[in-house]
Amino acid sequence: MNRNFWITALVAFINSLSLTILIPIIYLYGKQFGLSDFQTSLLFSIYSISQFFATPVIGKLSDRFGRKPLLIISLAGTVIANAIAGTATTATWLFFARFLDGITGGNASVAQAIISDVTTPENRAKAFGINGAAFGLGFVLGPVTSLLAQQFSLGAAFLVSGAIAFLALLITIFFLPETLQTKAAKANNLFDLGLGNLIRGLAIPKIGILLIINFFIGTTFTIFTYAFQPYFIQVLGQNSQSLTLVFILFGALGTIMQTWGVSILSRKFNIVSILFLALFIRSLSFIIMPIWHNIIYFVVVSIVYSLFNSLVQPMINTLISLNAKSQEQGTAMGLNASYLSISNGVGPVIAGMLINQSYPQTYSYPLYLAGTLTFLVLCFAVLTRKNYTPSEIRV
Template identity: 80%
Template sequence: MNRTFWITALVAFINALSLTILIPVLYLYGRQFGLNDFQTSLLFSIYAIAQFFATPIIGKLSDRFGRKPLLIISLAGTVIANLIAGTATTASILFIARFLDGITGGNASVAQAIISDVTTPADRAKGFGIFGAAFGLGFVLGPAISLFAQQISLGAAFLVSGAIAFIALLITLFFLPETLQHKAERSHNIFDLGLENLIKGLTIPRVSILLIINFFIGTTFTIFTYAFQPYFLHVLNQDNRALTMMFFMFGVLGVIMQTWGVSVLNRKFNLVNILLFALFIRSLSFVLMSIWANITYFVIVSILFSLFNSLVQPMINTLISLNSNSQDQGTVMGINSSYLSISNAIGPVIAGLMVNQADPTTYRYPLYLAGVLTSIVLVFAIVTRRRYAAIVNE
């Protein structure tokens, strides 16, 4: 792995740090503005919907103009959006800030395209594993920083997040070189921004199946992500400090699996089998989590979930990259992030509609649903595996 790869991994880590500072506070911050559970779910969704439309545009532009300028724009948007959110005085301003962060939030897909640019096909699984681990390391330190920021106020967490994103912006500006060797042909139509690729993505051989799988993976995960917090707080009767520590644990286990775990498993098993087994453990964990409302039991199941769930996205990203042409990596990764974003918009809304604040036991229902849907995704991935695994065996 060369210097550019490690700089990109560093930017990914800092970006993840910025993001994960917000995860433990967003639900409570929304409630602070008087939003109910469903309205709070829309804070998650508006960000994801904006990303859905923005990421294919950013991905395609990065294929035309280079990775670096688009990464700079994306990080700058995050900085500004978090400063607005941290100083918001009304729920409307908070929603505007979340939308702005989403509409410029293509930094992950551009960083993934850089990883594809600077790694060989043979090293790509390892590269995405390290990239995922860098992101996971952000999940380790982000909640810890969030916990300190929350001592000031929930809004302070957004300000700290914006300051950290600014560091990633400076590193990108001064240290990250351009990695795109062959720029895509510039379109004569200024409105050709890649939105049509949201449809065309479903016609790309091999990649289309992976996009569908990732869409449903994202939906089930964000059903869990949203429902997990009120379940932990209201059913298990834990506080925000304990919630933040749970995110810290998820991050630690994710780093272990995405560094050491991916390397070990990739030597013994192919990418598809790792993905399928990880999905199986994930679906089982979702169902088991809320069967017994006991904190010790919940933590044990969460450990099992976190270990194997952290393998899913690196395997999906690697398979998509290996099944894509080198000159289209930015576009394809942008499409992938876009589908993942719209799934992230759908999941919280589904969870928000299923729960009833007056009946805390309803917070179990989204977790059960996430388990059932993940099982369906697993079956679909098994049935279609020959259509997206062929390139790995060539």
């Protein structure tokens, strides 16, 4: 891996750290402004929905004008948005900040396009694994940093997040060169900038089917992530401190798997086989997690889950990258990030409809559903594998 790759991985780590600082506090911060539960949920959805529409545009523009300027704009948007949120005096400003962060939030897809630019096809799975590990490491340190920032105020967590994003911005400006070698043609209209690609992207050979698969993967995953916390606290009788430790465990094991695990498995199995294995373990884990309401049992299942779950996105990203033309890497990664963003809005709604606080047994229902749907996604991926498997990989 060359210097530009490691700089990009560092930016990915700092970006994930900035993001995960906010995860534990958005709901409580919204409550400080007198928002209802439904209004607070919109703070999550407005970010995901605006990101859904923005990321393909940012990806397309990165193919036209280069990776560096679009990464700079995206990171600057996060810095400004978090500064506004951290100093907001009304809910209107808070909603505007979440919208701004979402509409400029294409830095992950641009970083993935940079990795595609600077790595060879045979090293791409390993590169995306390392990038995923860098992102996962942020999920380990982000909640810890958030707890420290909250000692001052919830708004301070937004300001710390913005300061960390500003560090990533400086690294990008001064140390990351432009990596795009061949620029795409100039867009003729708004839809050429990527909005039309949200629909047309589904028809791109080999890419469209991967976007569909990853949308359903993301939806089933967010069903789990929404239901996981209330199940852990309400059913297993745990507290916020032990929940934080589980998040740290998830992040640490994911980081290990995405660095050494991907490298080891790639020597023995092809990318598609690793994806199938990871989806199977994820599906099985979701289904057996709520069978026995015991914390030790839950942690053991979670360890197995977190190891293999961390393989899913690096394999999907690698397949998309290998199937996309060099001048369309940003577009493809932007589309992928876009459909993942909208899945982040769909999954929690589905899970929330299944949970009834008056009936504790309902906290298990989304976990069973997530496992069943993940298995169906795996079956679909297996049946359609010839439609997205690169020619150099045997199926």
